[in-house]
């Protein structure tokens with residue numbers, strides 16, 4: 126291993142990825158040190174994390190919570206606030222690696238800032254690549270910032286591609302569990318409750334991604350993310366339903382050979398790999414027991430029933446600002462569903478509506494993406510009020 130300790134900022138430390146990241150860091154104290162932690166509202170958990178990891182500073186999004194955090198930290202920790210606080214910490218010299226684990230569009234600007242300051246990025250926030258893939262890939266190249274995927278599917282593909290040439294890659298095969306409604310007939314979708322949608326069969330994750338997994342929008346976002354990470358067109362990216370979630374994704378090569386990465390569904394594995402790459406380090410946890418597993422099954426996704434997946438392929442093919450519009454409509458719709466303001470099947474309908482309403486701009490600059498995001502949110506929020 127390299128001798129220096131990696132100093133890490135976790136954007137979204139109170140979230141599901143954030144907490145798993147801290148668990149990985151806790152087990153490898155001779156390799157990693159936490160420099161900064163950030164939270165949106167969950168002050169209680171942030172306090173506990175401060176006590177356990179003694180970061181140099183924390184960011185709390187809302188200014189009104191700053192004094193409570195300062196008081197609990199007892200003056201030993203710098204407390205910053207707002208988006209500016211997020212942008213500030215990723216620039217600092219006492220940060221080598223940024224774990225980008227905010228949820229949604231909020232992750233975009235701090236991730237860009239971290240890339241511009243040549244930090245190593247462990248990227249969980251898939252929305253960043255979905256909305257601004259072209260800009261991000263250009264910045265990564267320009268600033269030579271290593272960007273390692275944390276999403277389990279992309280980590281799997283990344284691992285399969287180690288030692289391979291791009292010209293030898295024929296197809297990326299993303300696996301999907303199918304979510305809790307894999308066998309639910311479409312005619313029953315209007316009856317799906319928030320509680321049912323939040324109970325994912327294999328993974329324990331934040332609320333937004335859990336709903337995205339239930340609609341298969343998560344897989345759609347991942348298709349777009351894969352396109353930007355691995356530079357293959359939509360026609361060379363396939364989604365396969367694999368309910369056991371043991372194969373995390375595969376790569377088919379030009380000679381017909383297929384490589385897969387397997388493991389138990391535990392996000393600590395791809396998080397640790399992103400932090401230690403190109404090394405592998407022992408990770409305490411379960412192991413795949415093949416005789417117990419007995420069989421693995423695969424089938425094609427039903428894109429008529431799970432419209433969100435088709436809409437994501439459409440957005441990727443259209444390009445420009447369309448993926449940002451799709452993403453914004455999805456974020457507003459998922460939030461409305463979680464508030465019980467709309468039904469489950471409204472989610473794909475709203476995204477479809479936002480995309481039909483939008484004239485995509487090709488090769489957008491960041492301001493055009495932010496503008497498309499903002500306008501779509503306003504539009505879909507107004508539609509939600511009428512439902």
Ligand code: NDP
Nearest residue numbers: 137139140141142165166167227228231249250251330331
């Ligand atoms: P969570 O909802 O569990 O956590 C999100 C984190 O971001 C929390 O720390 C939250 O703070 C903070 N946050 C939320 N909104 C804002 C905001 N507007 N500004 C600043 N901070 C904010 O999400 P997950 O950990 O599940 O997911 C994070 C990202 O990783 C997503 O992009 C997701 O798609 C991706 N991902 C997640 C996986 C998983 O297993 N969970 C797997 C693969 C990818 P607070 O807690 O205070 O609200």
